[in-house]
Amino acid sequence: MPELPEILLRARELNDALAGRAFTVADLRQPKCLNMAADAFTIALEGQRIHGAHYRGKWILARLDAYHLLINLGMGGEILYHEADDPLPNKLQAILQLADGARLSIHFWWFGHIHLVASERLTEHALTASLGLDPLADTFTPEALGALLAGRRRRVKSLLLDQTQIAGIGNMYAHDILFRARVHPERPGYSLCVDEVAALHAAIQETLQKAIDLGGAFWEQNLYGAIGGFNRDHLLVGYKEGLPCPTCATPIEKIKTGATSGFVCPSCQSLIR
DNA sequence: CTGGTTGTTAACCG
DNA sequence: ACGGTTAACAACCA
Numbered sequence: 001m002p003e004l005p006e007i008l009l010r011a012r013e014l015n016d017a018l019a020g021r022a023f024t025v026a027d028l029r030q031p032k033c034l035n036m037a038a039d040a041f042t043i044a045l046e047g048q049r050i051h052g053a054h055y056r057g058k059w060i061l062a063r064l065d066a067y068h069l070l071i072n073l074g075m076g077g078e079i080l081y082h083e084a085d086d087p088l089p090n091k092l093q094a095i096l097q098l099a100d101g102a103r104l105s106i107h108f109w110w111f112g113h114i115h116l117v118a119s120e121r122l123t124e125h126a127l128t129a130s131l132g133l134d135p136l137a138d139t140f141t142p143e144a145l146g147a148l149l150a151g152r153r154r155r156v157k158s159l160l161l162d163q164t165q166i167a168g169i170g171n172m173y174a175h176d177i178l179f180r181a182r183v184h185p186e187r188p189g190y191s192l193c194v195d196e197v198a199a200l201h202a203a204i205q206e207t208l209q210k211a212i213d214l215g216g217a218f219w220e221q222n223l224y225g226a227i228g229g230f231n232r233d234h235l236l237v238g239y240k241e242g243l244p245c246p247t248c249a250t251p252i253e254k255i256k257t258g259a260t261s262g263f264v265c266p267s268c269q270s271l272i273r
Numbered sequence: 274c275t276g277g278t279t280g281t282t283a284a285c286c287g
Numbered sequence: 288a289c290g291g292t293t294a295a296c297a298a299c300c301a
Contacts, residue, residue: 058280073280109297111297170280258292
């Protein structure tokens, strides 16, 4: 559930908190989330200084001396910072200790990743190397989005959620992105006109930027345990089945969009163009 | 016990 | 090849 806004904020917080500091031991309790044996991971991490952290889609990438630490929180979770004497949460998959005794705890609900990759082999890391466009980058123009949609039968929502095409959008923000653009999630890519592509492009950036400005979603915590300021009132149609559309007051409908659920205003987001 | 949920990938099918 | 569907996988809740 943490999507680009939350991941961007976590990366920023990690960067601010950890730059220049070094890791010592790691306590890795879920071997399945690692990309190597736990003991090898611990040995490699030992002594590595953190030079910076940034985001790439739903991944946090921390640049260390010789490695990149790559964290993906999957369907939801927290990275929490603890001073040396602070208690740790009960549920966690990993503890990364710093040289001064402070620790990071990493917990995810399901299917996260904690990977350590030698920096010169970063391009071989398939899960991050295959990520698509950064929707907040200058290079993500309406034309670039249009190129992904043009001539494709693929449904718009399926494209938005495809991390190899556009990196960082998840189900939760996709609902409101499509509503803001007045585009139905099941419209085939080729059916969008130039104005609709432009509206979708603007909706992607507005929706993500607004969530960033508010500190991320209210059900996610920052490094220090504080929840985000993007709350239920900021959602337009997502998870608001039966409530009035903020534009036209038509009841919002919940529909099946492939494997996920979608929330649409049947009046504002017409399936027929 | 059942099923929905939220992400990602692979396998399978048309 | 493209894209949709399904299952599978570290849970958890109602």
